Amino acid sequence: MKGQPAMDRPDGASSRTPLALPRSATTPTRGAPRSGRYRIARRWLATALLATMAVGAPAGAQTAAPTDRPASAYSGALVSDWFTLALQLTQQTPGFSPPVAARALAYLSLALYESVVPGMPDHRSLAGQLNELSSLPWAQPDEVLHWPTVANAALATMTRMMYSNASAENKARIDLLERNMVLQHAQDFDPATLTPEIRNRSDSFGRLMAMALMTWARTDGGHEAWGPPRRGIPSYVPPSGEGQWSPTPPSYAAALLPRWGLNRPFALSSPQDCPAPPPPAYDESKNSAFYQDAQEVYRISKAATQEQRQVALYWADDPGKTPTPAGHWTFIASDLLRLRKANLADAARTMAQLNLAMADAFIAAWSAKYQYSLLRPVTYVQLVIDSNWVPTMMDTPPFPEYPSAHSVQSSAAAGVLESVFGATTRFTDNTHNDRGWGPRDFPSFRAAADEASRSRLYAGIHFGFGVRGGQAQGRCVAQKALALQMRKP
Numbered sequence: 001m002k003g004q005p006a007m008d009r010p011d012g013a014s015s016r017t018p019l020a021l022p023r024s025a026t027t028p029t030r031g032a033p034r035s036g037r038y039r040i041a042r043r044w045l046a047t048a049l050l051a052t053m054a055v056g057a058p059a060g061a062q063t064a065a066p067t068d069r070p071a072s073a074y075s076g077a078l079v080s081d082w083f084t085l086a087l088q089l090t091q092q093t094p095g096f097s098p099p100v101a102a103r104a105l106a107y108l109s110l111a112l113y114e115s116v117v118p119g120m121p122d123h124r125s126l127a128g129q130l131n132e133l134s135s136l137p138w139a140q141p142d143e144v145l146h147w148p149t150v151a152n153a154a155l156a157t158m159t160r161m162m163y164s165n166a167s168a169e170n171k172a173r174i175d176l177l178e179r180n181m182v183l184q185h186a187q188d189f190d191p192a193t194l195t196p197e198i199r200n201r202s203d204s205f206g207r208l209m210a211m212a213l214m215t216w217a218r219t220d221g222g223h224e225a226w227g228p229p230r231r232g233i234p235s236y237v238p239p240s241g242e243g244q245w246s247p248t249p250p251s252y253a254a255a256l257l258p259r260w261g262l263n264r265p266f267a268l269s270s271p272q273d274c275p276a277p278p279p280p281a282y283d284e285s286k287n288s289a290f291y292q293d294a295q296e297v298y299r300i301s302k303a304a305t306q307e308q309r310q311v312a313l314y315w316a317d318d319p320g321k322t323p324t325p326a327g328h329w330t331f332i333a334s335d336l337l338r339l340r341k342a343n344l345a346d347a348a349r350t351m352a353q354l355n356l357a358m359a360d361a362f363i364a365a366w367s368a369k370y371q372y373s374l375l376r377p378v379t380y381v382q383l384v385i386d387s388n389w390v391p392t393m394m395d396t397p398p399f400p401e402y403p404s405a406h407s408v409q410s411s412a413a414a415g416v417l418e419s420v421f422g423a424t425t426r427f428t429d430n431t432h433n434d435r436g437w438g439p440r441d442f443p444s445f446r447a448a449a450d451e452a453s454r455s456r457l458y459a460g461i462h463f464g465f466g467v468r469g470g471q472a473q474g475r476c477v478a479q480k481a482l483a484l485q486m487r488k489p
Contacts (some may be wrong), residue, residue: 008209029087071119071147074188076347078181079112080338082155083330083351085177087323089163089170097319098179102326103222104162106359107213108155113352115154115209119147119343124488126352130266131217132295136459137208146202147344148188153206160180161214162459221263233259238373238400243282245373245400249390253398259397261367266356267481271367274360274476276403276469279374284384291384293463297377298385301392301460308458312393314437314454315406322432325452326358331431332448336402336421349486357481361409361474366399368473374402377463390462404462407453407470408477414449415478421445449474 021274086108090101110126117123118139127136137147156178163170182189217223224233236258238245247253261271268274283290317325333354337347376396381389418425429440429448442448455472456462 015289029470030445068144068193070121071116072343072345074148074183076337076342076344077345078152078185079351080334081177081184082143083334086159087327087331089166090323090327092170093166096324097256098324098326099257100417101324102359103361105326105330106355107162107217108158109351109355111154111210111232112151112211113348115150115206116147117346119145122488123486126484129484131264131355137212139205143201143381144198145205146194146198146350149199150206151344152178153203154210154356155166157207157210206440208383226316243375245375246379247398248376248378250395256399257366258370261370263363265360265363266346267484268360268364271364273480274364274473276368276473279372279402279465279469293465294377294380294385296464297457297460298381300458304458309393311451312455312459314432314440316394325409328431329358330355332429333417335430336427350420353481354413357412357416358409361412361477362405364473365403365405365408365470368403369400372402373400376401377460393459396461401462402466403470403473404453404456404466406456407467408474409469410449410452411474412477414445415475416481417445419482
């Protein structure tokens with residue numbers, strides 16, 4: 001589609017990454033192969049970088065590089081700063097539909113985690129655990145690294161690559177944030193201890209990690225599933241027949257990202273690890289479950305309460321207007337980490353768990369959507385109940401109904417955040433304060449996820465069974481993400 005981001009093209013990052021790296025960046029690799037059905041190019045960034053890589057080390061065998069201070073000794077505030085900017089870029093950069101945004105946030109989070117995990121003695125790399133991520137650079141065991149500098153470099157480099165089609169103004173904001181981090185968090189960048197040698201070594205390692213992960217990212221299918229057909233891939237033609245999805249009013253737009261469900265997941269071995277339960281059989285009879293769910297959508301739309309309207313609009317998280325649904329939950333997590341003054345290690349782990357889960361949630365949801373190719377409520381209601389009805393709160397998104405992707409990714413996000421912060425954690429959602437829509441208080445993450453799920457029913461764009469099926473699928477995705485072995489035994 002026109003305007004989609006060139007997500008697989010570094011934007012000047014290679015020119016910022018030294019090819020002749022200092023000894024600290026002549027790193028061994030970490031990780032062990034994981035079987036899977038996906039191909040990956042077994043090469044590093046360039047011949048020059050290949051020359052800098054030492055002998056590989058098996059997953060689980062690595063030891064953390066000795067440092068004066070571990071990653072947990074530093075503030076996680078820089079993480080909140082970088083993700084605040086990432087959410088703004090997500091909103092302001094063309095092409096960042098919800099699945100695309102979730103992918104970008106996942107790679108940012110993974111670059112953060114993998115760059116600082118050598119400074120987390122009780123944690124392990126995800127190399128050898130994520131699909132086809134067989135190895136990654138590893139820090140030299142005899143040299144000191146400064147973990148805030150490592151994280152800053154990794155996040156800056158990955159942000160440039162993931163948002164390579166950002167405006168010139170926003171690219172300048174990336175550069176500015178990277179430069180100003182030393183001033184914004186002076187307590188973590190003490191010039192008395194951060195020597196030029198350590199700073200340069202740390203900067204090089206962070207950039208190298210981001211570049212290595214970007215090499216892997218280019219093999220995930222995300223760069224092929226959007227945009228014009230590539231390598232002879234035919235245009236998508238939706239199946240026809242009773243109960244099948246077709247473009248919806250008012251724009252009757254073509255199907256969005258029909259091949260996104262074929263992308264390589266992160267924690268899932270395939271989308272079928274967490275399939276959505278089958279929807280009810282299509283039926284137009286008034287005593288059928290399908291008709292009753294359609295009638296519910298129609299009835300609510302005709303007599304929605306003020307609260308239901310507020311909920312629908314609050315959780316809409318439209319691309320181009322907001323940071324998208326994945327960005328909404330990333331904001332919640334970042335806000336909580338900031339309020340709790342989380343350290344760098346805890347912030348890195350939390351963001352990785354959350355955003356890997358949400359990226360997988362969108363892949364799993366899209367796989368199910370195009371498997372079932374189920375029609376939207378507006379199509380059914382116009383055909384069976386009221387030929388003049390259209391949802392009044394928002395336009396129906398251009399892809400199949402089942403399951404509700406909001407429900408999948410919100411349930412996945414809530415499952416992860418429950419594990420991190422606790423199932424009964426009360427919190428205030430400040431995501432939309434700048435739009436005058438907040439704050440909004442919740443007694444738990446599950447309560448927030450349930451509200452986000454119901455919002456799509458209130459908006460008239462999902463059946464109740466689409467919401468429930470999505471919730472079940474999302475809870476499964478959360479468990480798969482939480483099963484990753486991030487802590488050492």
